[in-house]
Amino acid sequence: QKEVEQNSGPLSVPEGAIASLNCTYSDRVSQSFFWYRQYSGKSPELIMSIYSNGDKEDGRFTAQLNKASQYVSLLIRDSQPSDSATYLCAVGNNNDMRFGAGTRLTVKP
Amino acid sequence: EPEVTQTPSHQVTQMGQEVILRCVPISNHLYFYWYRQILGQKVEFLVSFYNNEISEKSEIFDDQFSVERPDGSNFTLKIRSTKLEDSAMYFCASRSQNHGEAFFGQGTRLTVV
Numbered sequence: 001q002k003e004v005e006q007n008s009g010p011l012s013v014p015e016g017a018i019a020s021l022n023c024t025y026s027d028r029v030s031q032s033f034f035w036y037r038q039y040s041g042k043s044p045e046l047i048m049s050i051y052s053n054g055d056k057e058d059g060r061f062t063a064q065l066n067k068a069s070q071y072v073s074l075l076i077r078d079s080q081p082s083d084s085a086t087y088l089c090a091v092g093n094n095n096d097m098r099f100g101a102g103t104r105l106t107v108k109p
Numbered sequence: 110e111p112e113v114t115q116t117p118s119h120q121v122t123q124m125g126q127e128v129i130l131r132c133v134p135i136s137n138h139l140y141f142y143w144y145r146q147i148l149g150q151k152v153e154f155l156v157s158f159y160n161n162e163i164s165e166k167s168e169i170f171d172d173q174f175s176v177e178r179p180d181g182s183n184f185t186l187k188i189r190s191t192k193l194e195d196s197a198m199y200f201c202a203s204r205s206q207n208h209g210e211a212f213f214g215q216g217t218r219l220t221v222v
Contacts, residue, residue: 032208049209051208101151
Protein backbone atom coordinates (compact mmCIF):
# COMPACT_ATOMS: atom_id res chain seq x y z
CA GLN A 1 0.00 0.00 0.00
CA LYS A 2 1.43 3.35 -1.04
CA GLU A 3 0.76 5.73 1.83
CA VAL A 4 1.36 9.45 1.99
CA GLU A 5 0.84 10.98 5.41
CA GLN A 6 0.37 14.58 6.39
CA ASN A 7 -0.74 16.33 9.55
CA SER A 8 -4.29 17.42 8.79
CA GLY A 9 -3.96 20.57 10.83
CA PRO A 10 -5.37 23.09 10.92
CA LEU A 11 -2.11 24.99 11.09
CA SER A 12 -2.48 28.64 11.98
CA VAL A 13 0.34 31.17 11.66
CA PRO A 14 0.41 34.97 11.85
CA GLU A 15 1.05 37.01 8.74
CA GLY A 16 4.77 37.29 8.06
CA ALA A 17 5.68 34.09 9.92
CA ILE A 18 7.15 30.88 8.53
CA ALA A 19 4.71 28.03 7.92
CA SER A 20 6.17 24.53 8.04
CA LEU A 21 4.33 21.63 6.40
CA ASN A 22 5.45 18.02 6.66
CA CYS A 23 4.83 14.81 4.76
CA THR A 24 6.03 11.21 5.03
CA TYR A 25 5.64 8.42 2.50
CA SER A 26 5.85 4.66 2.64
CA ASP A 27 7.07 3.56 -0.79
CA ARG A 28 10.87 3.63 -0.79
CA VAL A 29 11.10 3.52 -4.58
CA SER A 30 9.25 6.82 -4.96
CA GLN A 31 11.08 9.09 -7.36
CA SER A 32 9.21 12.36 -7.60
CA PHE A 33 7.72 14.64 -4.98
CA PHE A 34 5.35 17.55 -5.31
CA TRP A 35 3.56 20.16 -3.28
CA TYR A 36 0.17 21.38 -4.45
CA ARG A 37 -2.09 24.05 -3.08
CA GLN A 38 -5.87 23.59 -3.14
CA TYR A 39 -8.37 26.31 -2.42
CA SER A 40 -11.83 25.20 -1.37
CA GLY A 41 -13.83 23.91 -4.34
CA LYS A 42 -10.89 24.27 -6.73
CA SER A 43 -8.43 21.89 -8.33
CA PRO A 44 -4.89 21.24 -7.05
CA GLU A 45 -2.40 23.87 -8.19
CA LEU A 46 1.28 22.90 -8.45
CA ILE A 47 3.63 24.86 -6.20
CA MET A 48 6.90 22.94 -6.37
CA SER A 49 8.51 19.71 -7.45
CA ILE A 50 11.60 18.11 -5.94
CA TYR A 51 13.47 15.00 -7.04
CA SER A 52 16.80 14.98 -5.17
CA ASN A 53 17.75 15.04 -1.52
CA GLY A 54 18.24 18.50 -0.09
CA ASP A 55 16.54 21.84 -0.42
CA LYS A 56 14.94 23.56 -3.38
CA GLU A 57 13.92 27.19 -3.16
CA ASP A 58 11.43 29.10 -5.30
CA GLY A 59 10.58 32.55 -4.07
CA ARG A 60 9.01 32.30 -0.62
CA PHE A 61 8.75 28.51 -0.87
CA THR A 62 11.41 25.95 0.06
CA ALA A 63 10.90 22.23 -0.42
CA GLN A 64 13.07 19.77 1.46
CA LEU A 65 13.51 16.10 0.66
CA ASN A 66 15.13 13.35 2.71
CA LYS A 67 14.76 10.01 0.97
CA ALA A 68 16.49 8.07 3.72
CA SER A 69 13.86 9.27 6.20
CA GLN A 70 11.08 9.19 3.55
CA TYR A 71 10.24 12.75 4.44
CA VAL A 72 9.28 15.83 2.43
CA SER A 73 8.57 19.28 3.79
CA LEU A 74 7.50 22.69 2.56
CA LEU A 75 8.45 25.97 4.21
CA ILE A 76 6.54 29.14 3.37
CA ARG A 77 8.39 32.29 4.40
CA ASP A 78 6.68 35.63 5.01
CA SER A 79 3.27 33.94 5.02
CA GLN A 80 0.43 35.98 3.57
CA PRO A 81 -3.34 35.66 4.15
CA SER A 82 -3.61 34.61 0.48
CA ASP A 83 -1.52 31.53 1.35
CA SER A 84 -4.47 30.23 3.37
CA ALA A 85 -5.41 26.97 1.67
CA THR A 86 -4.98 23.22 1.95
CA TYR A 87 -1.49 22.04 1.00
CA LEU A 88 -1.24 18.63 -0.61
CA CYS A 89 1.87 16.48 -0.67
CA ALA A 90 2.06 14.17 -3.69
CA VAL A 91 4.49 11.31 -4.24
CA GLY A 92 5.10 9.75 -7.63
CA ASN A 93 6.32 6.43 -8.89
CA ASN A 94 6.57 5.05 -12.39
CA ASN A 95 2.92 5.11 -13.22
CA ASP A 96 1.04 6.99 -10.56
CA MET A 97 1.10 9.90 -8.17
CA ARG A 98 -0.59 9.61 -4.76
CA PHE A 99 -1.70 12.41 -2.49
CA GLY A 100 -1.72 12.91 1.22
CA ALA A 101 -4.89 14.10 2.91
CA GLY A 102 -3.57 17.65 2.99
CA THR A 103 -2.78 20.19 5.71
CA ARG A 104 -5.09 23.14 6.08
CA LEU A 105 -3.14 26.36 6.61
CA THR A 106 -4.64 29.58 7.90
CA VAL A 107 -2.55 32.77 7.84
CA LYS A 108 -4.02 35.36 10.18
CA PRO A 109 -3.60 39.07 9.35
CA GLU B 110 -0.67 29.30 -21.03
CA PRO B 111 -1.62 25.72 -21.89
CA GLU B 112 -4.13 24.14 -19.57
CA VAL B 113 -6.09 20.96 -19.01
CA THR B 114 -9.76 21.41 -19.85
CA GLN B 115 -12.60 19.33 -18.41
CA THR B 116 -16.24 19.17 -19.42
CA PRO B 117 -18.85 19.41 -18.10
CA SER B 118 -18.09 21.42 -14.98
CA HIS B 119 -21.09 19.89 -13.22
CA GLN B 120 -23.10 16.78 -14.08
CA VAL B 121 -26.18 15.49 -12.32
CA THR B 122 -27.21 11.94 -13.12
CA GLN B 123 -29.63 9.36 -11.82
CA MET B 124 -28.34 6.29 -10.06
CA GLY B 125 -27.71 3.47 -12.50
CA GLN B 126 -27.09 5.77 -15.45
CA GLU B 127 -23.87 5.89 -17.43
CA VAL B 128 -21.78 9.05 -17.44
CA ILE B 129 -18.81 10.11 -19.51
CA LEU B 130 -16.47 12.76 -18.19
CA ARG B 131 -14.28 14.48 -20.75
CA CYS B 132 -10.81 15.95 -20.57
CA VAL B 133 -8.54 17.66 -23.06
CA PRO B 134 -4.97 17.32 -21.74
CA ILE B 135 -2.19 19.77 -22.55
CA SER B 136 -1.32 19.15 -26.18
CA ASN B 137 2.24 17.81 -25.95
CA HIS B 138 1.62 15.73 -22.83
CA LEU B 139 1.85 11.97 -22.98
CA TYR B 140 0.74 10.79 -19.54
CA PHE B 141 -2.85 11.16 -18.37
CA TYR B 142 -4.56 10.60 -15.06
CA TRP B 143 -7.94 10.59 -13.41
CA TYR B 144 -8.44 11.40 -9.74
CA ARG B 145 -11.51 11.83 -7.63
CA GLN B 146 -12.16 13.80 -4.47
CA ILE B 147 -15.22 13.10 -2.38
CA LEU B 148 -16.35 16.24 -0.57
CA GLY B 149 -14.13 16.92 2.42
CA GLN B 150 -11.82 13.99 1.68
CA LYS B 151 -8.45 13.44 0.04
CA VAL B 152 -7.59 13.43 -3.64
CA GLU B 153 -7.64 9.75 -4.65
CA PHE B 154 -5.79 8.22 -7.59
CA LEU B 155 -7.99 6.29 -10.00
CA VAL B 156 -5.98 5.47 -13.11
CA SER B 157 -2.99 6.42 -15.24
CA PHE B 158 -2.83 6.09 -19.01
CA TYR B 159 0.10 6.09 -21.40
CA ASN B 160 0.62 4.99 -24.98
CA ASN B 161 -3.06 4.17 -25.37
CA GLU B 162 -3.26 1.80 -22.46
CA ILE B 163 -3.76 1.80 -18.72
CA SER B 164 -0.44 1.99 -16.86
CA GLU B 165 -1.79 1.57 -13.38
CA LYS B 166 -5.13 1.61 -11.62
CA SER B 167 -6.16 1.80 -8.00
CA GLU B 168 -8.49 -0.47 -6.10
CA ILE B 169 -11.23 2.12 -6.65
CA PHE B 170 -11.05 1.67 -10.43
CA ASP B 171 -13.22 -1.42 -10.71
CA ASP B 172 -15.15 -2.83 -13.67
CA GLN B 173 -17.63 0.04 -13.52
CA PHE B 174 -14.93 2.42 -14.71
CA SER B 175 -13.18 2.66 -18.06
CA VAL B 176 -10.94 5.17 -19.79
CA GLU B 177 -10.38 5.93 -23.41
CA ARG B 178 -8.47 8.25 -25.66
CA PRO B 179 -10.84 8.21 -28.64
CA ASP B 180 -8.87 10.70 -30.72
CA GLY B 181 -5.68 12.73 -30.50
CA SER B 182 -7.00 15.23 -28.01
CA ASN B 183 -9.70 13.84 -25.71
CA PHE B 184 -9.30 11.59 -22.69
CA THR B 185 -12.50 10.23 -21.18
CA LEU B 186 -13.63 8.50 -18.00
CA LYS B 187 -16.79 6.40 -18.22
CA ILE B 188 -18.75 5.18 -15.25
CA ARG B 189 -21.14 2.50 -16.47
CA SER B 190 -23.77 2.33 -13.76
CA THR B 191 -23.41 5.17 -11.31
CA LYS B 192 -23.93 4.74 -7.59
CA LEU B 193 -24.67 7.36 -4.97
CA GLU B 194 -21.13 6.98 -3.63
CA ASP B 195 -19.69 7.98 -7.01
CA SER B 196 -20.71 11.56 -6.23
CA ALA B 197 -17.43 13.49 -6.12
CA MET B 198 -15.18 15.93 -7.95
CA TYR B 199 -13.32 14.18 -10.73
CA PHE B 200 -10.03 15.68 -11.80
CA CYS B 201 -8.06 14.97 -14.95
CA ALA B 202 -4.32 15.61 -15.00
CA SER B 203 -1.55 15.36 -17.56
CA ARG B 204 2.22 15.47 -17.63
CA SER B 205 4.74 15.67 -20.44
CA GLN B 206 7.07 13.01 -19.08
CA ASN B 207 7.06 10.31 -16.49
CA HIS B 208 7.90 11.70 -13.04
CA GLY B 209 7.35 15.19 -14.42
CA GLU B 210 5.03 17.84 -13.05
CA ALA B 211 1.34 17.05 -13.43
CA PHE B 212 -1.20 19.76 -14.17
CA PHE B 213 -4.84 19.47 -13.25
CA GLY B 214 -8.05 20.49 -14.95
CA GLN B 215 -10.66 22.46 -13.06
CA GLY B 216 -12.65 19.31 -12.34
CA THR B 217 -16.12 17.91 -13.00
CA ARG B 218 -18.49 17.80 -10.08
CA LEU B 219 -20.57 14.62 -10.43
CA THR B 220 -23.75 14.38 -8.41
CA VAL B 221 -25.60 11.05 -8.44
CA VAL B 222 -29.20 11.26 -7.25
